[in-house]
Structures are given as structure tokens and as C-alpha cells.
Amino acid sequence: MTQPTQWAPSQEETLVARARDGDERAFGELVTRYQALAARVARVVAPGVDVEDAVQEAFVKAWYAMPRFRPGAPFKPWICRIAANEARNQIRSARRREALVLRETSARRDERSAPPPEGQVLAREDAEASVRAMNRLGSNDRLVVAYRWLLDLSEAEMADALEVPAGTVKSRLSRAMTKLRTAIVAEEVQA
Numbered sequence: 001m002t003q004p005t006q007w008a009p010s011q012e013e014t015l016v017a018r019a020r021d022g023d024e025r026a027f028g029e030l031v032t033r034y035q036a037l038a039a040r041v042a043r044v045v046a047p048g049v050d051v052e053d054a055v056q057e058a059f060v061k062a063w064y065a066m067p068r069f070r071p072g073a074p075f076k077p078w079i080c081r082i083a084a085n086e087a088r089n090q091i092r093s094a095r096r097r098e099a100l101v102l103r104e105t106s107a108r109r110d111e112r113s114a115p116p117p118e119g120q121v122l123a124r125e126d127a128e129a130s131v132r133a134m135n136r137l138g139s140n141d142r143l144v145v146a147y148r149w150l151l152d153l154s155e156a157e158m159a160d161a162l163e164v165p166a167g168t169v170k171s172r173l174s175r176a177m178t179k180l181r182t183a184i185v186a187e188e189v190q191a
Contacts (some may be wrong), residue, residue, distance in 0.1 A: 011137050016075050020066050021054065030075060031059050033186045037076070038083035046087035058083040094135065104150045133183035141176035148173055 010014075018026035035055060044052040062082050064067045068076065134142055147161060159166045 003034070010165075012075060013072070016069065017071065019063075020071070022066075027063055032078075034076065034079050038079055041080045041083040042087035045084045045129065045173055046091045049087050049090045051087075053085045055083060057090075058086040061086065098131050101134060101146075101150065102128070129187040130184065133180060133187045136183040137176060137179055138184070140172070141179055144169070144176045145171045145180055 012030075015026045015029055018031060038055045038058055039051050042049060042051045042058070046054070058079065062079055065082075069075075134145065137145065140180045144158065144162070153161065154170050155173075157167050158169045162169060162171075162172075
């Protein structure tokens with residue numbers, strides 16, 4: 001990978017000043033310059049995080065914060081901090097989703113009859129494997145599965161929540177369930 005040419009500090013300050021004033025092209029040049037660095041920061045801070053998502057979200061947040069960027073301050077550490085924070089946020093978000101799925105799975109199991117202790121251990125392992133499999137899905141697939149099976153929404157409610165026709169909900173749910181089954185089988189093979 002080739003390194004971008006070094007910018008003179010005044011050139012970077014000019015781009016930052018223009019970006020602060022709302023110049024999207026100037027901000028685009030800053031993104032081009034610091035995208036790889038932000039990706040490395042996200043990868044180091046939170047291994048396993050979707051680096052592209054973290055970096056994209058970091059630059060979106062940076063764009064909205066540009067009017068508050070302190071004139072004369074260096075851009076590089078600022079964008080690194082935003083990328084690191086976003087990577088951490090994504091890890092925390094994934095943990096919250098995982099905990100929610102485990103709680104929901106546990107609550108549904110508790111609604112039925114409580115299995116014997118060895119059954120509880122196996123059920124817990126199954127639930128954890130299901131969560132890992134769910135985490136392998138893309139966010140849209142996780143959402144449609146969660147709406148249906150964790151939040152127990154009807155197809156009509158899902159269509160409203162997703163702002164799509166009911167037929168689209170059916171096809172998305174079908175594809176997501178196929179992907180989830182494949183991910184569960186992969187989890188079983190790894191176990």
C-alpha cells in the first residue's frame with residue numbers, strides 16, 4: 001500500500017478550515033488522507049470490530065463535529081480519537097446485543113419448564129452458540145430475525161418497523177433464517 005504524500009502543515013490547516021466551513025470536497029480530501037490510519041486505529045483498539053463500519057461512522061461523526069473543531073488544532077490525533085471511540089462503541093453495542101439475546105433466550109426458556117441442571121448447561125451453551133451465530137449475520141439480517149423471534153413482532157408490525165411491504169419482510173426473513181441456520185451449523189462444527 002502506498003503512503004499518501006506528506007502535506008505541509010499549512011495545506012492541512014487550509015483543508016481543515018475549509019471543511020469547518022462546510023466544504024465537502026476539502027473534508028473528502030481529509031478522509032482520503034486519514035482513512036487508512038483510522039482503520040488501523042479501529043483494528044488495534046477493537047479487534048474483531050467491523051473496521052469499515054467503525055471508520056465510516058467515525059468520519060460521519062467528524063463531519064458533523066467539524067464546525068466545533070478548534071482552529072489550529074492538529075486533525076490527525078482528533079480523527080484517531082474519534083475512530084478509537086467509535087470502535088469501542090461498536091464493541092459495547094455488540095456486547096449489549098449479545099446480552100439481550102441471551103436474556104431473551106433465557107426468559108423464553110424460563111417461560112417453559114425449567115430443565116434439570118445438566119439440561120440448563122446444555123441450553124446455555126446452545127444459547128451462546130445461537131448468539132455467536134446471530135453475530136455472524138449482517139445487521140439487516142440480525143434485525144429482521146430479532147424483530148420476529150426475539151421481539152415477537154408480526155409480519156405487519158415488522159413491515160411497519162422496517163418501512164417495507166409485507167412481502168419484502170417475508171423474503172428478508174426467509175433469507176436471514178437460511179443464513180442463521182448456516183451460521184448455527186458452522187458454530188456446531190467449530191464446537
